[in-house]
Amino acid sequence: MRRDLAARGERAVDTARLLARSVLDTNPVPDWEHVTKVDPEGAKKLPLLYPLWLAETDAVSVGGSSDVTPANTAAAFDLLAPLSTPVCHEPSGADHVTEQSHDVADLLLVPEVLNGDSEALVGTLGTAIESVREELAPELIRRKASWLPDRVADWLAGVATSLLLSEAAFEAYIVQNPDSAAARESGVGAEDLLDPTDAKRRAMAADRHLESEIVYLEYSGTFGGDEAVETLERIDGALVRSRVWYGGGLANAEDVRAVREAGADTVVVGDAFHRVAEREADLLEQAATDLDADASPETIREWVADRVDAEGSGARFLSTVPGVDDPVALAREYTGTTVRAWLELRARSRRAREGSGEPTVDVQDTTLRAALAPIVDDPDALAAAIARGALAGPDDVVADGSRRSDQLSASLVDAGTSH
Ligand SMILES: CC(C)=CCC/C(C)=C/CC/C(C)=C/CC/C(C)=C/COP(=O)(O)OP(=O)(O)O
């Protein structure tokens, strides 16, 4: 009798849960329109004033499928932690999840590939869960409460592991570009690509069986075109709870509109953002040759206007953000501020080296600090972190013990000699 009652109670809870899943939006992943993927690998740089560009996106996701390490992940989080924009962590290996990544990230995104090898579906995930349960969580509890009896500490480690996973959002990837690093890492070959009908069926399985918070159509590095649009249209309306994310090759408003109209809730942009930093490195070098350290804002504005247009990387990145009305004007504004900030930092860094010999830069009353003030809570700390990042050469040890970063587009290490 008691068992009957308990079973009936449980069934009622299940029914309520099912009903809630279908009627209410119980998905903890916000309905973001635009996510920028920041790859921590050293070859992928950040623009010097990355907080300005990233203030336009709804969320940042830190992760990449190759050459990501615990160290470059930590360095990326050091730079991104002070932003007001939400930051997600998308690890591609168990050891990328650390106490720091957990503290800084607003959301843990766990990839599982629906059309790759079993390692990329559940193998790496199993290894990661084991490592959290048996290493990360016990270490954390030992550090925070070394006095706890072993059995209690072990029980708490189990609870902490369950909590981490219950708060995570699972991403069911459909990887459709066999030439991408993501495909190589997840064992997706040409024979594994899915046509729109099969993609929809697996998306439905991910939504209703795996309960994945995100179904991610991934063309990493290339735009999926008509095939992606057709797949999204097929998936659209078939899912109950999962958000649909599209990523791959987005660098203009037209393609963004096409995938959004086809049913993508969120577009993810990676390469187009890192290209802003790539192009910026050359531009700053040129600016240091063409312009005086104390060039007026007007002179800088004209210099930038001659070099930044709709085909430039800044405008292309901003054109992928649905809320940005005039990408060229905004790209000119951000690039102008970057050039001013850079010329100023170079001059200050040179003066500091000539004076005390110390490679430090005072960021008070700088263009850098002023540009950050409206968009973050602690502009002093962030300006100092950026200046430090630009000052740190690949072999420098940063005096205050913070991690080195070679992720910024430009370095002040060798920049103090001209002008
Ligand atoms: C649960 C915890 C603690 C950790 C999770 C660890 C897991 C499950 C990692 C998943 C490994 C995996 C399946 C990796 C491949 C996933 C993938 C398609 C990533 C997308 O990579 P991109 O961000 O596109 O990278 P690129 O831009 O470098 O191609």
Ligand SMILES: O=P(O)(O)OC[C@@H](O)CO
């Ligand atoms: O780098 P791109 O081609 O923009 O792709 C974004 C993202 O889907 C990669 O995981």
